[in-house]
Amino acid sequence: MFVNSPLRHLACAAARLAELTRFAQCGRAATGLVIGQSCLLVLTACGTISHERLLYRASGIQVGIVTDVSTDEQATPPVRNRHPANLTPQEIRTLLGSLEVSGWSGTLVGLFNTPQPRPVFTWAEMVELAEPLAAAFHEATPRERVFFTIQNHAAPYDGDRTSGKLFFRDDYLHIVLTDHYSLLQTDPGGGEKRDLRDTKGMKLWVVKPARAATVPEEKEPRWNAFEKVHISLRPVEVLAERRAPQAITDSSRPQVALPTAERPALKGDTAAMNATETLHDLRLQIRELTNANLDLRSQLKEQSGTIEKLQAEFEELRNEKNPGAREPSSTRKPSRK
Known part of the structure; x- marks a missing residue:
């Protein structure tokens, strides 16, 4: 019995070693499987990463294209x-x-007052945004959206911005608003940043006679968790509503058969409409020139202030370098005659 004991211990040790070897091999295989699955998940996630491409930046306004992960x-x-x-x-x-x-x-x-709707964009902002947005929509692909960011010119260093995204899908224009600088953010205290889920109770509206679209x-x-403020339009209907009031007014009038000689009077209505549009364009150009003039004046004022500061600093440096430059003029005694 005692003679065979070492042999039994040796056999048990060999069996234990083989078991550990199999466990190690299984562990390596499981580890490799986990690593492979992790890499697959990472590669899958990389396919949904949102990439931005800035196309326009001027006067505190940015316009660009961003990947639409909802496609x-x-x-x-x-x-x-x-x-x-x-x-x-x-x-x-x-x-x-x-x-x-x-x-x-x-x-x-918001608990005590009913928020009143206000325009999302000022007239100057719409003028500034029109061409960059048109160019961005022309360059965007079916898997991208157009984004915009506008800073408050009255408070350029404020953290609040008017920002959002636009994209066409099917027959609709979808508008997402993520922030608006006229609505101040909640101060969380302690130097913490604003919670991205804080939408300031924002809600989008459509000005009549246009109407918001009901999307099936x-x-x-x-929509993701941060896109709670959005609205949809039918662009064809909204653009058609621009001339709808004139059509409604004409249709509400009694229909009277006009002689053939009086038919050309309808051309006068068309001419009046064209004149109105021309006047509208002229007013737009005047506002654009006025805004550009104000911007130039502001820049000139800032540059003048900067030049004055530089001149003062230059004088201080020159006086520090030549401390005795002003002493003769200040300590010189009047000559006696």
């Missing part, structure tokens, strides 16, 4: 945006001018 080429039917889109700057201004936003500043104001559920974009 899906593998879906049936594929989910893609209707880009590139051809729009004129005038059409862009009309669409932007139909939007209003309501909300509140701080935390308690199957065509509704897949």
Whole structure:
């Protein structure tokens, strides 16, 4: 019994070593499987990373293109945006001018007061945004959106910005508003940054006679957690509503058969409409020139202040380098005659 004991111990040790070897091999295989799955997940996630491309930056306004992660080429039917889109700057201004936003500043104001809608964009901002947005829509692909950011010219160093995204899909223009500089952010205290989920109670509205579109559920974009403030338009309807009041007025009048000689009077109405549009364009150009003049004056004032500061610093440096330069003039005694 005692003679065979070492042999039994040796056999048990060999079996234990083989078991540990198999466990190590299985562990390496499991580790490799986990690493492979992790790499696959990382590669899959990389396909949905949002990439931005800035196309325009001037006067505190930025316009660019960003990847739309809500698109899906593998879906049936594929989910893609209707880009590139051809729009004129005038059409862009009309669409932007139909939007209003309501909300509140701080935390308690909205509990006691009813927020009143205000235009999302000022006239100067619409003028500045029209051409860059038209160019961005012309360059965007079916898997991209157009984004914009506007700083408050009255408070250029303030953290609040007017920002959002635009994209065409199917027959709709979808507008997402992520922030508006007229609505001050809530102060979290302690130097912390604003919570991205704080939407300031914002809500988008459409100015009459235009109307917000009701998007069917199957065509509704897949909004993420930070895209709570959005609205949809039918661009064809909104652009058509621009001349709708004139058509309604004409249709409400009693229809009287006019003689053939009086038919050309209708051309006068068309001429009057064209004159109105021309006057509108002239006013727009005047406002553009006025805003440009104000910007130039502001820049000139800043440059003048900078030059004065540089001159003062130069004088101080020259006096420090030659401390006795002014002494003769200040200590010189009057000559006696």
